[in-house]
Amino acid sequence: MSATFAILFYLAGLILICGIVWKVLSYARIPVRYLLPIAPAPQSSGGVALRILREALFFESLFKANKWTWLFGWIFHYALLVVLLRHLFFVTWSIEPWVVMLFFPGDVAAWLMIGSLLGLLGRRIFVDRVRYISTVSDYAMLILILLIGITGVVLRYRVPVDIMATREFTLGLMKFDLTDLPRNVVLYLHLASVVALVAVFPFSKLIHFPGYFFSPSHNQKYPTAKMKDLSR
Amino acid sequence: MGSVSTRKIKPRKSPSVKPNFCSDGGQSGGLVENWQELAIAKLGEEVRSNRALRVFLDSCVKCGACTDKCHYFLGDGDPLNMPVARQDLIRGVYRRYFTAAGKFFPKFVGALDLTESLLEDWSTYYYQCSECRRCSVYCPFGIDTAEITMVGRSILDAVGIRQNYIHTVLDNVNRVGNNLGMIGAAIADTLEGLEEDVLEETGVNVKFPLDDTDADVLLLVPSADLFAEPHVDGLIGCAKIFHQQGIRWTLSTEASEAANFALFIGDDEKMQQMTRHVRDTALKLGVKQVLVGECGHAWRVASSYWPDITGNGLTADFETLHICEFTYDLLRKNRLQLDRSVHNNKVITFHDSCNVARGSRMGEYPRDVYRIPRALLQAACDNFVDMAPDTICEHTFCCGGGGGLLTDELMEVRVSGASPRVSALEDVIANQGVTHMAAICAICKSQFRSVLPKFDLDMNMIVSLHQIVGDAVVLNSET
Ligand code: SF4
Numbered sequence: 001m002s003a004t005f006a007i008l009f010y011l012a013g014l015i016l017i018c019g020i021v022w023k024v025l026s027y028a029r030i031p032v033r034y035l036l037p038i039a040p041a042p043q044s045s046g047g048v049a050l051r052i053l054r055e056a057l058f059f060e061s062l063f064k065a066n067k068w069t070w071l072f073g074w075i076f077h078y079a080l081l082v083v084l085l086r087h088l089f090f091v092t093w094s095i096e097p098w099v100v101m102l103f104f105p106g107d108v109a110a111w112l113m114i115g116s117l118l119g120l121l122g123r124r125i126f127v128d129r130v131r132y133i134s135t136v137s138d139y140a141m142l143i144l145i146l147l148i149g150i151t152g153v154v155l156r157y158r159v160p161v162d163i164m165a166t167r168e169f170t171l172g173l174m175k176f177d178l179t180d181l182p183r184n185v186v187l188y189l190h191l192a193s194v195v196a197l198v199a200v201f202p203f204s205k206l207i208h209f210p211g212y213f214f215s216p217s218h219n220q221k222y223p224t225a226k227m228k229d230l231s232r
Numbered sequence: 233m234g235s236v237s238t239r240k241i242k243p244r245k246s247p248s249v250k251p252n253f254c255s256d257g258g259q260s261g262g263l264v265e266n267w268q269e270l271a272i273a274k275l276g277e278e279v280r281s282n283r284a285l286r287v288f289l290d291s292c293v294k295c296g297a298c299t300d301k302c303h304y305f306l307g308d309g310d311p312l313n314m315p316v317a318r319q320d321l322i323r324g325v326y327r328r329y330f331t332a333a334g335k336f337f338p339k340f341v342g343a344l345d346l347t348e349s350l351l352e353d354w355s356t357y358y359y360q361c362s363e364c365r366r367c368s369v370y371c372p373f374g375i376d377t378a379e380i381t382m383v384g385r386s387i388l389d390a391v392g393i394r395q396n397y398i399h400t401v402l403d404n405v406n407r408v409g410n411n412l413g414m415i416g417a418a419i420a421d422t423l424e425g426l427e428e429d430v431l432e433e434t435g436v437n438v439k440f441p442l443d444d445t446d447a448d449v450l451l452l453v454p455s456a457d458l459f460a461e462p463h464v465d466g467l468i469g470c471a472k473i474f475h476q477q478g479i480r481w482t483l484s485t486e487a488s489e490a491a492n493f494a495l496f497i498g499d500d501e502k503m504q505q506m507t508r509h510v511r512d513t514a515l516k517l518g519v520k521q522v523l524v525g526e527c528g529h530a531w532r533v534a535s536s537y538w539p540d541i542t543g544n545g546l547t548a549d550f551e552t553l554h555i556c557e558f559t560y561d562l563l564r565k566n567r568l569q570l571d572r573s574v575h576n577n578k579v580i581t582f583h584d585s586c587n588v589a590r591g592s593r594m595g596e597y598p599r600d601v602y603r604i605p606r607a608l609l610q611a612a613c614d615n616f617v618d619m620a621p622d623t624i625c626e627h628t629f630c631c632g633g634g635g636g637l638l639t640d641e642l643m644e645v646r647v648s649g650a651s652p653r654v655s656a657l658e659d660v661i662a663n664q665g666v667t668h669m670a671a672i673c674a675i676c677k678s679q680f681r682s683v684l685p686k687f688d689l690d691m692n693m694i695v696s697l698h699q700i701v702g703d704a705v706v707l708n709s710e711t
């Protein structure tokens with residue numbers, strides 16, 4: 001089992017990195033033909049940076065559009081971030097105190113993540129407009145991430161796993177020096193769904209993360225105009 | 233507008249409302265033999281050469297934020313008028329033929345075979361989008377349905393489904409230089425008539441020069457401004473301002489059209505050709521400035537496309553300004569003499585035209601594009617009120633007739649698309665006594681003139697911004 005997971009992890013990692021690099025390069029190669037920023041657009045590079053920052057950090061447009069989607073979406077992304085940071089424990093060479101300090105916020109974030117995912121799933125199912133535009137893959141993606149979250153929480157509270165041994169395994173992956181993964185079906189499920197998510201990333205809508213930064217709507221600026229003296 | 237966010241889907245209309253297509257390329261007759269192959273090839277070309285399109289097609293997460301933002305959806309509840317559903321008509325095909333996921337798991341990712349019935353949907357729903365970009369304001373990734381609609385139309389064109397109205401207009405421009413096909417003599421005649429009218433009304437000899445090579449300023453107007461109501465009153469307003477300021481200006485027979493319908497069908501080549509034509513004319517006349525008149529998409533093309541087309545932002549040869557920027561400059565320097573009392577019995581509101589409000593810039597700061605037109609109206613009239621905040625500025629609703637939909641056979645769509653704007657207007661009429669709505673776009677003006685009566689409103693409510701300013705201009709007979 002350990003070897004299988006090791007291979008899957010390497011494979012998924014490779015797909016993720018190559019896929020994103022390939023996508024980003026292909027975006028960068030395609031020209032943007034005209035000025036297409038959505039007005040009111042900034043007129044300086046600083047303004048563009050601010051606009052992208054506001055979008056990336058606060059989901060400004062989504063906030064204008066729909067408060068529920070914004071709430072669930074924003075909580076989900078930030079909770080995911082905290083949960084990911086909590087997992088630094090498994091990939092740092094020494095056990096850093098600040099990483100351990102992230103355990104509690106990480107636990108809270110896991111619940112928030114699951115809750116917001118259920119909220120997003122609920123919108124997809126119950127709001128007729130959103131249901132209409134959803135494809136199977138949209139549900140699948142939500143359910144996959146939910147599965148990761150739920151198995152994670154189960155591992156934390158119900159079916160405890162030897163985290164030190166797990167850590168040895170992940171560190172081993174990084175050193176190309178394989179150790180045994182604890183025998184735990186929930187852990188297998190957790191890791192398998194992570195592998196699946198990582199591997200589909202470049203081919204799915206998850207590509208919105210790097211893709212966003214190439215959107216001319218938000219990353220272009222209008223030339224600064226100085227109004228000249230027009231009349232004599 | 234509280235009910236907007238609870239908008240429900242209604243059944244699709246059948247048969248759906250479609251524009252007329254050119255008879256040599258009608259829906260059934262004109263479809264070329266190998267259309268499917270051609271369409272897919274053209275789409276491939278587009279996704280490989282247009283970064284915006286590629287990013288937009290890849291990045292949508294189906295969050296649904298845009299689903300209740302389109303005025304056509306708000307008007308008729310047709311699910312395919314939800315912006316993301318409109319995008320998906322092409323996104324599905326892109327996935328099917330150009331992505332691994334769509335090639336191997338089409339059902340799973342919503343990939344679509346390009347069938348004749350899908351093409352039918354394209355020809356319906358890409359002509360029920362006015363390319364107004366309202367939806368893109370709310371999309372977390374700025375996905376711009378207008379861009380996708382333009383590509384959809386350009387592919388339809390390539391396989392022989394060419395919308396009649398847009399192509400008639402483009403043929404006119406090609407033949408005589410303006411959308412309406414007015415020849416030079418007719419323009420000269422009209423302008424002479426305008427001079428007489430203004431003289432009679434004001435006692436002042438306000439000139440409407442044509443092809444004057446001594447002029448400093450070329451005014452580039454949409455051809456509707458030469459005769460249609462209320463457009464022509466805007467042109468008269470501009471002439472009065474030039475007169476008061478003693479500015480040598482001219483109209484041109486050759487460049488007698490600000491509009492550029494090529495934008496609407498994503499026809500780059502034609503759009504560039506028309507731009508170069510304007511530039512050549514301006515250079516020939518030797519003007520210092522080109523002022524773009526009250527035409528929404530003309531200003532989008534001028535401020536966002538001209539710089540890339542001509543490579544030098546035009547400013548190297550002459551300055552390009554929106555007519556509102558020009559008038560505002562006079563205003564802020566206290567040069568404009570206005571008598572506000574002429575508008576005492578009016579309460580005015582402003583309809584931000586979509587192409588200006590979401591596709592262009594004005595003045596020095598990002599929000600000047602909303603501030604400047606309002607400042608002009610407020611300078612000319614004491615009573616100005618805005619409509620609800622979620623229906624103005626970047627949130628403005630399209631008039632319902634933009635993007636090449638201003639044609640009779642689409643009247644049903646135009647009326648339902650106008651309803652969100654009209655209901656915001658009805659609010660300020662009822663609560664603040666609004667009597668007039670000013671606009672800076674020829675399409676908006678024509679559209680409202682036709683649809684306002686369908687909502688039991690007076691068609692004369694819609695006025696040109698420069699008509700309001702022009703009527704307040706104090707004319708001295710000396711100059
Ligand atoms: S008409 Fe405007 S809001 Fe509707 S889909 Fe087209 S661009 Fe978006």
Ligand code: SF4
Nearest residue numbers: 292293295296298371
């Ligand atoms: S708002 Fe943008 S990402 Fe969300 S469904 Fe609409 S187009 Fe897709």
